[in-house]
Amino acid sequence: MDDSGPLHLLEIAISFGDCDPAGIVYYPNYFRWFDRCFHSYVAAHHGGHDALRRALHSRGLGLVSASGRFRTPGLEGELLRVEMRAVSWSKRTMTLGYIARVGERVVIEGEEVRAIFVEDGAGGIKAGSMEPFREMVDG
Amino acid sequence: MDDSGPLHLLEIAISFGDCDPAGIVYYPNYFRWFDRCFHSYVAAHHGGHDALRRALHSRGLGLVSASGRFRTPGLEGELLRVEMRAVSWSKRTMTLGYIARVGERVVIEGEEVRAIFVEDGAGGIKAGSMEPFREMVDG
Amino acid sequence: MDDSGPLHLLEIAISFGDCDPAGIVYYPNYFRWFDRCFHSYVAAHHGGHDALRRALHSRGLGLVSASGRFRTPGLEGELLRVEMRAVSWSKRTMTLGYIARVGERVVIEGEEVRAIFVEDGAGGIKAGSMEPFREMVDG
Amino acid sequence: MDDSGPLHLLEIAISFGDCDPAGIVYYPNYFRWFDRCFHSYVAAHHGGHDALRRALHSRGLGLVSASGRFRTPGLEGELLRVEMRAVSWSKRTMTLGYIARVGERVVIEGEEVRAIFVEDGAGGIKAGSMEPFREMVDG
Numbered sequence: 001m002d003d004s005g006p007l008h009l010l011e012i013a014i015s016f017g018d019c020d021p022a023g024i025v026y027y028p029n030y031f032r033w034f035d036r037c038f039h040s041y042v043a044a045h046h047g048g049h050d051a052l053r054r055a056l057h058s059r060g061l062g063l064v065s066a067s068g069r070f071r072t073p074g075l076e077g078e079l080l081r082v083e084m085r086a087v088s089w090s091k092r093t094m095t096l097g098y099i100a101r102v103g104e105r106v107v108i109e110g111e112e113v114r115a116i117f118v119e120d121g122a123g124g125i126k127a128g129s130m131e132p133f134r135e136m137v138d139g
Numbered sequence: 140m141d142d143s144g145p146l147h148l149l150e151i152a153i154s155f156g157d158c159d160p161a162g163i164v165y166y167p168n169y170f171r172w173f174d175r176c177f178h179s180y181v182a183a184h185h186g187g188h189d190a191l192r193r194a195l196h197s198r199g200l201g202l203v204s205a206s207g208r209f210r211t212p213g214l215e216g217e218l219l220r221v222e223m224r225a226v227s228w229s230k231r232t233m234t235l236g237y238i239a240r241v242g243e244r245v246v247i248e249g250e251e252v253r254a255i256f257v258e259d260g261a262g263g264i265k266a267g268s269m270e271p272f273r274e275m276v277d278g
Numbered sequence: 279m280d281d282s283g284p285l286h287l288l289e290i291a292i293s294f295g296d297c298d299p300a301g302i303v304y305y306p307n308y309f310r311w312f313d314r315c316f317h318s319y320v321a322a323h324h325g326g327h328d329a330l331r332r333a334l335h336s337r338g339l340g341l342v343s344a345s346g347r348f349r350t351p352g353l354e355g356e357l358l359r360v361e362m363r364a365v366s367w368s369k370r371t372m373t374l375g376y377i378a379r380v381g382e383r384v385v386i387e388g389e390e391v392r393a394i395f396v397e398d399g400a401g402g403i404k405a406g407s408m409e410p411f412r413e414m415v416d417g
Numbered sequence: 418m419d420d421s422g423p424l425h426l427l428e429i430a431i432s433f434g435d436c437d438p439a440g441i442v443y444y445p446n447y448f449r450w451f452d453r454c455f456h457s458y459v460a461a462h463h464g465g466h467d468a469l470r471r472a473l474h475s476r477g478l479g480l481v482s483a484s485g486r487f488r489t490p491g492l493e494g495e496l497l498r499v500e501m502r503a504v505s506w507s508k509r510t511m512t513l514g515y516i517a518r519v520g521e522r523v524v525i526e527g528e529e530v531r532a533i534f535v536e537d538g539a540g541g542i543k544a545g546s547m548e549p550f551r552e553m554v555d556g
Binding site: 160161163165166167168170171174188198199201202203204205206207208209212264 | 299300302304305306307309310313327337338340341342343344345346347348351403
């Protein structure tokens with residue numbers, strides 16, 4: 001993997017129903033599109049979330065945290081191009097970086113920190129080792 | 140059960156993010172609120188969807204069809220009062236009727252037709268008998 | 279216009295976040311996709327909703343009613359192909375018919391009835407003549 | 418205002434349709450609830466977003482950034498209690514802090530940074546002075 005390159009690209013056509021009474025994208029939708037981009041990557045490279053979940057003996061790759069910085073408003077009819085990068089790895093988490101642009105204009109930059117959630121043996125879940133997934137991504 | 144009375148009532152405070160660039164409720168949200176009303180009823184009277192699903196040896200009470208007639212626009216800041224009735228039953232379906240008002244003003248009327256989905260023994264699902272749930276509701 | 283042909287086609291990649299705890303598409307999302315398909319058509323053929331709204335001296339092409347019949351569940355990772363047709367016109371409404379399939383399998387069939395909402399001169403809105411838009415579509 | 422106290426509280430009944438195939442709240446919904454809490458506060462104390470927007474001669478109180486840390490999963494049927502605080506002010510932004518709990522259990526902590534967007538005189542928008550709103554809140 002070229003470390004400077006995006007893991008995945010996803011285009012979103014911003015629709016009327018994605019926008020709020022101010023006429024711009026309702027901001028929680030950007031997080032839906034980050035998540036959609038991640039799952040689109042998983043579908044393209046790892047057989048989908050369900051197959052990946054089973055390959056990792058886990059409940060899934062869930063969220064530890066998420067953030068976004070809204071640079072310019074996204075407008076109805078615009079084509080938003082979302083880029084996703086694996087910006088860092090820790091023992092139990094990965095950090096995905098997102099930049100979404102309309103043409104050259106940056107609309108939003110953000111991050112998701114994800115963990116591989118496994119059963120903790122006491123009815124709950126905990127973050128398992130990220131190593132197996134890192135190997136699948138970097139392999 | 141008084142046949143003319145609602146099975147359940149749910150109040151929704153219409154928020155900025157529920158509305159579209161025309162400044163009125165984005166219409167798919169009304170279906171989210173119909174579904175929310177149904178699940179609020181199930182939580183209040185039948186221990187929640189998961190408990191009900193198990194009591195009925197089923198995958199859940201899913202949708203066969205849904206419809207809505209938008210009488211007047213719902214606006215940000217309004218309090219929408221959703222009423223749900225069991226309007227009819229067939230062997231394998233129930234029809235829920237919804238009326239949602241702001242004060243006396245009708246905003247939307249609609250229906251959901253739901254079935255109890257069970258495994259069909261061939262890897263798919265089919266609509267099972269509605270009788271057990273009808274007894275729970277009418278009991 | 280070939281009356282038997284679709285006005286518009288839209289592909290939706292069903293994502294994890296479109297699905298509910300039963301693992302299938304959460305049904306209000308189908309209405310979001312009907313609406314997205316309509317607006318995608320308007321963007322492709324009429325310059326977007328805002329331009330169309332102004333060309334028609336109106337507040338927009340809003341909903342009178344909507345309905346859907348859920349034939350088979352839509353699943354995460356599937357590619358849903360939505361077809362939209364203009365199935366009928368009345369003096370003040372148009373009826374759009376939708377069929378969405380995964381491969382040959384029908385997932386949902388539905389309708390939207392839309393009107394051109396104009397100011398009624400008393401602070402409210404009313405359905406104006408559909409004729410100007412019909413000419414734009416059939417032209 | 419007691420600086421240590423919340424500006425606003427909002428209860429959300431977590432519903433089936435708020436959850437994803439993993440059976441937990443789909444994370445972008447937490448941001449919808451942060452935003453809903455903010456607008457509920459504005460409705461309760463400042464006459465709603467539209468009135469506030471006009472009082473501030475602005476386009477609205479939009480987002481500069483948002484973030485969330487997901488401590489424990491929120492589950493269908495749980496009652497989520499969202500607390501909102503004004504944690505800091507700058508010349509052109511305010512930072513709102515959110516903590517959402519089910520009972521004593523923290524589900525999510527997060528922030529929204531908001532600005533008062535005004536016309537920039539060149540067809541765009543810019544962040545105006547936060548002072549007038551700060552006076553309304555602290556007054």
